[in-house]
Amino acid sequence: MLQPQMEITVDELRQLVSDRALQGETMLLNMGPQHPSTHGVLRLLLELDGERIVNCVPDIGFLHTGIEKNMEAKTYEKALVMTDRMDYLNNLGNNLCYCLAVEKLVELDVPPRAQVVRVLLTELQRIASHLVWLGTHALDLAALSVFLYCFREREHIMDIFELCSGQRMMTSYIRPGGLWRDLPAGFDQAVRQFLSLFPKRIQEYESLLTENPLYLDRTKGIGAISSEKALQIGLTGPALRATGLSFDLRKAQPYSGYEQYEFEVPLASNGDTYDRYIVRMEEMRQSLRIVKQALDRLPKGPVRSNNRKFVPPPRSELGHSMEAVIHHFKLWTEGFPAPAGSVFLPVESPRGLLGCYLEGDGGPKPLRVHFRTPSFANLQAISILSRGHLVADLVAIISSLDPVLGDVDR
Amino acid sequence: MIEPAKNLANELTELFGGTQVELQEFRGQLTLLVQPEAVLAACQKLQQRGFDLLAALTAVDYWPKQPRFAVDYRLYSLERNQFVGLKALLTDEQADLPSVEPVYPNANWHEREVFDMFGIRFRGHSDLRRILMPYEWEGHPLRKDYPLGYEEVQFSFNFDEIERRKKYVKD
Numbered sequence: 263m264l265q266p267q268m269e270i271t272v273d274e275l276r277q278l279v280s281d282r283a284l285q286g287e288t289m290l291l292n293m294g295p296q297h298p299s300t301h302g303v304l305r306l307l308l309e310l311d312g313e314r315i316v317n318c319v320p321d322i323g324f325l326h327t328g329i330e331k332n333m334e335a336k337t338y339e340k341a342l343v344m345t346d347r348m349d350y351l352n353n354l355g356n357n358l359c360y361c362l363a364v365e366k367l368v369e370l371d372v373p374p375r376a377q378v379v380r381v382l383l384t385e386l387q388r389i390a391s392h393l394v395w396l397g398t399h400a401l402d403l404a405a406l407s408v409f410l411y412c413f414r415e416r417e418h419i420m421d422i423f424e425l426c427s428g429q430r431m432m433t434s435y436i437r438p439g440g441l442w443r444d445l446p447a448g449f450d451q452a453v454r455q456f457l458s459l460f461p462k463r464i465q466e467y468e469s470l471l472t473e474n475p476l477y478l479d480r481t482k483g484i485g486a487i488s489s490e491k492a493l494q495i496g497l498t499g500p501a502l503r504a505t506g507l508s509f510d511l512r513k514a515q516p517y518s519g520y521e522q523y524e525f526e527v528p529l530a531s532n533g534d535t536y537d538r539y540i541v542r543m544e545e546m547r548q549s550l551r552i553v554k555q556a557l558d559r560l561p562k563g564p565v566r567s568n569n570r571k572f573v574p575p576p577r578s579e580l581g582h583s584m585e586a587v588i589h590h591f592k593l594w595t596e597g598f599p600a601p602a603g604s605v606f607l608p609v610e611s612p613r614g615l616l617g618c619y620l621e622g623d624g625g626p627k628p629l630r631v632h633f634r635t636p637s638f639a640n641l642q643a644i645s646i647l648s649r650g651h652l653v654a655d656l657v658a659i660i661s662s663l664d665p666v667l668g669d670v671d672r
Numbered sequence: 673m674i675e676p677a678k679n680l681a682n683e684l685t686e687l688f689g690g691t692q693v694e695l696q697e698f699r700g701q702l703t704l705l706v707q708p709e710a711v712l713a714a715c716q717k718l719q720q721r722g723f724d725l726l727a728a729l730t731a732v733d734y735w736p737k738q739p740r741f742a743v744d745y746r747l748y749s750l751e752r753n754q755f756v757g758l759k760a761l762l763t764d765e766q767a768d769l770p771s772v773e774p775v776y777p778n779a780n781w782h783e784r785e786v787f788d789m790f791g792i793r794f795r796g797h798s799d800l801r802r803i804l805m806p807y808e809w810e811g812h813p814l815r816k817d818y819p820l821g822y823e824e825v826q827f828s829f830n831f832d833e834i835e836r837r838k839k840y841v842k843d
Contacts (some may be wrong), residue, residue, distance in 0.1 A: 277799055328820075331813055333819050366699055493724050493750075496778030507750065514753050526813075540815035603698040606728060606746050606757065617728045619744065634728035634746075642781045671804055 278319050279309045288316050291653075295324050299402045301659040302667030304641075308653065315656060318648045320641055325671040333631040337597030338364050339438060346432040349669035351391040354383050354423070355611045357436035359633075362517055362608040363618040364438040365463040367600050375563045377518045378405060380652070382453070383435065385549040389460070390419040391612035392542050393547075396467060399539070403480050408470055409648035415463050418456050423605050425449055439573040440566035442656035446496055447552065457550065464546055471539070478536065485647040485659035486534035496639040497645060499614025500541045501663055505533035511610040520560075523552045525578035535662040542664075545612075572598045597626035603632075611636055613664055682753055687717060696759075703757035708743075708769035711760050715745070715775045723747040723756060726772070731790045735816040740764045741792055745772070768793035778832035789814035811838075 282288045289310045295303040303324035329609050330346055333341040345356040358380055365372060371393040372380075420430040425446055427435040435442050471477045487497070489505035501668030502509055510527040512520040528544035530537035567573045570589045579586035600622030608617040614636030623629040647663075648656045681695055681702055694705040704716045715726075728746040746759040753790045760769055771794035772779045784803040791812035794800060802809060811818055822834075826835050 312721055323802075323806070326804040346776075369699070477815070491708060494777050496726060496776075498725075509750055515755075524797075570790070604703075604732070604757075605699050605701060606755065606773055608727065609750075614726060617746065619730050629734075630721065630732045632728070632730040633749060634730070638781065638785075639778060642778055 267460075277319055278307065281487075282311075283309050285505075287311070292655075297319075300660060301398060301613060301665055302670075303394070304660070304667055304670070306644075306656075308656070309451065310653065313652050315592060315648050315651055315653065317582075318645045318656065319399045320644055322638075322641065322667070322670050323402045324614065325667045327354070327668075327672065329672045330631055330633070334628055335450065337626045338600060339597060341430070341631065342437060343434050345633075346434055347668065348638050348672055349611065349613070349616075349635065349637065349666050350431060351394050351666050352611050352616075352669075353431055353433050353454075354387045354436060354612070355391075355609065355616065356633075358384050358436060358518070359438050359607060359609045359611070359616050359618045360599045360631075362609065363605055363620040366605045367603070367609055367620055367622055367641070368438075368572060368598065370439050370569060370639075371567055372440055372518075374519075375569060376565045378556050378560050379441055379445060379565065380436055380518050381520065381523070382553055382560075383423070385556070386422060386456075388612045389553075390416050390545050390574075393419075395612075395664045396539075399658075399664075400471060400477075401614065402657045402661045405470065405474075405477065408467060411463070411466065411470075414556045415460065418452075418459070422449070422452050422456065425452060428454060437573075439569065440564070444565045450557065452558075453553065457554055457557070460658050461547070461551060466505075468543060480658055481536040481539060481662075482534060482657070483532075484535045484651060485662060487647055490531065491646065492521065492643070495643045497614070497643050498638050499611070499641055500538055501533075501547060501643070503527065504530045504537035505539045507520070511615065513516055514663050515608070515669045517609060523555050525552050532578075535658050536566060538662045542658055554583070567575070585653050599624060599626050600628070608634075613637055613666070614640060615668070633672060635669045635672065637663075637665040638672075639667050641670055664671055675678060680752075683721070685754070686703055687721065688714070691823070693782055699827040701755065703759050705759050705761070710744070711743075711758065712772055712775065714758060715747070717774045718747055718758070719775050720758065722749040722751050724750060726776035726782070727755065729786065730778055731786045731792055731814075732755075733790060733814065733816045738763055741767060741790060743769060744787065762792065767791060768795055769831040770795050771797040773797055776842060778794075788812070791815065830831065 276623055283290055285537045286431050291310055293306040294300040296303040304322040308315055308321040314653045320546040329344045333344050345360045348356050349371040393416040397409035400408035410571055423433055424430050427433040489507045492505045508527050508529055513527055525548045528541050530540050574590050575586035575594045602622055604621035606617055608615050608618050616636055617634035619632040620628055623632040647659050679736055695704060696703045725748040729746045730744050732742045739761040741762040743760050746755055748755050771783055781799055784791050787800055787814055788804055790800040826834050
C-alpha cells in the first residue's frame with residue numbers, strides 16, 4: 263500500500279538543518295513554491311535566527327516535465343520543439359545549443375547566412391531575457407515602474423520573433439542544418455528601429471536604478487561570493503563574471519562565427535548583487551553591438567544546408583524531382599540516422615553555460631539527450647550566497663541569479 | 673586532431689600512463705575512460721592540472737546491453753580553455769561509484785539528479801536524496817526499461833493491483 267511521506271522524519275531533517283533548529287533555538291520557515299519573488303515554483307526551506315538566515319535549502323522539481331526522456335522517443339528533428347519549452351526566456355538559445363550539438367554529431371555544415379541570423383536572433387534573445395530579469399529583479403525590490411518599461415521594450419523583440427517564426431516564444435526557428443525559413447520582408451526595418459530606440463532606453467533604466475540609494479542599500483554587499491568559491495559551486499554566466507573571472511564561451515570557444523564580431527565581456531569585481539546588475543546591464547549594450555554588426559554584414563544565400571540526407575528539400579522541388587520526394591518522405595517518416603558516439607556542446611546562454619550532451623546509437627532517435635542548464639547549476643549557490651543575510655535580502659539574491667524554473671527542472 | 677587537443681592527449685597519456693585508462697576521441701572531443709573506482713582520483717589529478725570547473729555530470733543507460741550505465745563528467749579548465757570528458761562504465765549489479773563532491777562541490781546536485789533519474793549510487797555523497805521527482809516516487813525515470821507515459825492512474829482502491837502489473841524494475 264502506498265504510504266506517502268507527508269511529513270519529513272527527524273533523521274532526514276537533521277541532515278538538512280543545524281542542531282539548533284531541532285532544539286528550537288532557530289525557526290524553520292517554508293518559502294514558496296507559490297511565491298511571487300521565487301520566480302516560479304521554487305521552494306526554499308529557511309532556517310532563521312530572528313530575521314537572519316542560518317541555512318537555506320532549495321527544493322526543486324515542481325516543474326519537472328521529463329523533457330530529456332521525451333526527446334529520447336522522438337527523432338532528432340522532432341525533438342527540437344522540446345528545447346523551446348525548457349528555458350522559456352531563452353528559446354532561440356536552446357534551439358541553437360541543441361542544433362549545434364546535432365550538427366556536430368552528424369557533421370553537418372551550416373550556410374553563412376544562417377549563422378549570422380542565428381547570432382543576431384540569439385543576441386536579441388539575450389537582451390529580451392535580461393529585460394525580463396531586470397524587470398522582475400526591480401519589482402522584487404519594489405521598483406514597479408522598471409518592470410513596466412522593461413516589458414514594453416521586450417515586446418518589440420517578441421514582435422521581431424513573431425515576424426520571423428510566427429511565434430513570440432516557442433519559435434523552433436533554428437533547425438539542424440540552418441533555419442526553418444528565410445527572414446521575412448520588414449525584418450531589417452524592425453531590427454533597425456529597435457537598434458535606434460534601445461540605447462536611450464537602457465539609459466532610462468540606469469537612471470532609475472544605478473545610483474538610486476534605495477536600490478544601492480538593497481544590493482551592495484548582498485550575496486557576495488569570491489571567484490574561487492563561485493567556480494567550486496559551478497556558477498557561470500553573469501554571476502561568475504561579476505566576481506571578476508572572464509569566462510564567456512562566445513569569446514573562449516566561439517561558435518556560429520562569434521569570433522568575427524567585436525564585443526567586450528563586461529566584468530565586475532565584488533561578486534555581489536549590485537555587480538551582477540552592472541554586468542547584465544553592460545551585456546545588453548554589448549549584445550546590441552553584435553546585433554548591429556550582424557545586421558550590417560548579413561550575407562545573401564541559402565539559410566539551410568543543401569545536404570538532402572539531413573535537411574528536407576524545398577517545397578518547390580517536390581513537384582518535379584522524384585529524388586526530392588524520396589528524401590522528403592524518408593526525413594519525415596524515419597528521420598536521419600546519427601552515428602554512435604557522444605558530443606558535449608556548450609554555449610553561452612543569458613544565464614551561463616548551457617551544455618547539450620547528445621549521444622547517438624546509429625538510429626534516427628537520440629540515445630540520450632542531457633542539458634546542463636545554467637539555472638540548475640547556479641541555483642545550487644543560493645545556500646552559500648544567502649547565509650547570514652536577512653530574509654528580505656534573499657529575495658534580491660534569488661532574482662540576481664536569474665533562475666528560470668523551467669530550465670532548472672526541465 | 674587539432675593541436676591543443678593533441679597536446680592535451682599527450683599530457684593525459686603521460687599523467688595516467690600505466691593505469692587502466694583509455695583515451696577516446698570523437699568529433700575532436702577527448703574523453704578518458706576510467707574504472708569506476710578511479711573516478712575520484714582521476715578528478716583530483718585533473719583538478720591539479722587546472723581543470724577547475726565541473727561543467728556537467730550525467731549518465732547514459734545502454735539497457736539491455738552490458739555494461740549498462742555510463743557516467744559522464746565534463747571538466748573545463750579556464751587557463752587552458754579546454755574541455756575534457758571523463759567516463760566510467762557501470763554494470764547493473766554494481767551501479768555505484770565514489771562521489772566527486774570532495775573535489776568539485778557542485779557535483780552535489782548533479783549526482784543527486786543522476787541518482788534520481790538512473791538509480792546510480794554515489795558513495796560518500798553528503799545528501800543523496802531525490803531532487804526532481806517526488807520523494808516517495810518509485811523507479812528511476814530515465815532508465816530505458818521505464819515506460820514513457822501510458823501509465824494507469826493509481827488510486828488508493830486499485831493501487832496494489834496496478835502496482836503488480838508494472839514492468840519497471842523496483843529498487
